[in-house]
Amino acid sequence: MSDNKTTSEEEYESPRENASESSLEDDKLVKKAIGGNEDAYTKLVDKYQRALFFHILKMVKDREQVEDLVQEAFVKAFDNLNTYNTNYAFSTWLYRIATNHTIDYLRKKKLKTLSIDDPVKTKDGEMEIQLPDESAKTDRDIIKKQRKKIVQKAIKDLPEKYRKVIELRHMEEKSYKEIADILDSPLGTVKAHIFRARELLYKELKDKKDRF
Template sequence: MSDSNATNSQTSDSTRENASESSLEDDVLVKKAKGGDEKAYKKLVDKYERALYFHILKMVKDREQVEDLVQEAFVKAFDNLNTYSTNYAFSTWLYRIATNNTIDYLRKKKLKTLSIDKPKKTRDGEMQMQLPDDSASTDRDIIKKQRKEIVQNAIEKLPEKYRKVIQLRHMEEKSYKEISDILDKPLGTVKAHIFRARELLYKALKDKRGRF
């Protein structure tokens, strides 16, 4: 075997060994996280947060929205740790959750931005979209109002430090930097509090998903 082939073989073996060690480390951290070890949660976030950010950034160009999507991915992953199987790499499972969550976000965004007033081009020229005038829209308004009330009630029950950051972020649409300045707290602390607040909200609203 040539020196070049030997070097490539050693590099490949080293890469596989490092990947295996990383997976074993993840398995240990996941097991601890399932037991409620918050340090294990933090280590998993620290390990994958940056990589996940750039993964989602390929699909969504709004960097601040990407930060939100990264946090949502971790919240969903941690809330569903009991479904994770060590037969698969934790990183693969986490990336799949992040990807699906981002696709859902993009799909909803596309639906919201689709204009119903803009004329549509057809072979016969332009035509205006006609919407049926029935009670369905009224029902949707009622459901939307109920949904908003459910979410607001859940937010009101959060501990004050979490309630404040969620209200500033989602009700007043402040940036992370603006929230940091308003509350006079480090940016890292603000992000951690928003992450924890979302996690608590996700759990509180879990049993009410049928009404969303």
């Protein structure tokens, strides 16, 4: 009997030495996902969703907001799977995306809530926040209106079942439970539709990011 073995699809060889069985499985799922296998996407979400939730919860205490951030992190990761470097574990790459996305969220939230009357502390002492001139403010207002129109059109063009959940979630600021009650749908279905809607919006809007 020959000792030679034929490498099958299941005998995936990782470029990482001593890669764990779990990590090897991730690599196979990523490869399938890049090829368009939706079941592979679902398995990756099921595997890491809970862990990412508690990872982000350490930084953001609003549990419902954490659910949004987890979904958004998956959307970003799946849309950039072709950039994943298999020299690193998929879990490491995914956690880095989730962490950076959460940090961006916290940074934006802090900027929105920063009072112009509060001095900013620096190593050289305190400094007052300087307000921009009115012309700059006007330009920002115009850009903001243009951005709003682009987003609204993208939402309007979504399939109806996705458009409804996005409008309820982000325009009317309903909770997942409230949306499920309004649409008389299972909570899991609502979350899945919001996830898919965000994925479609991300793909639609990423080519227009220079206008944001």
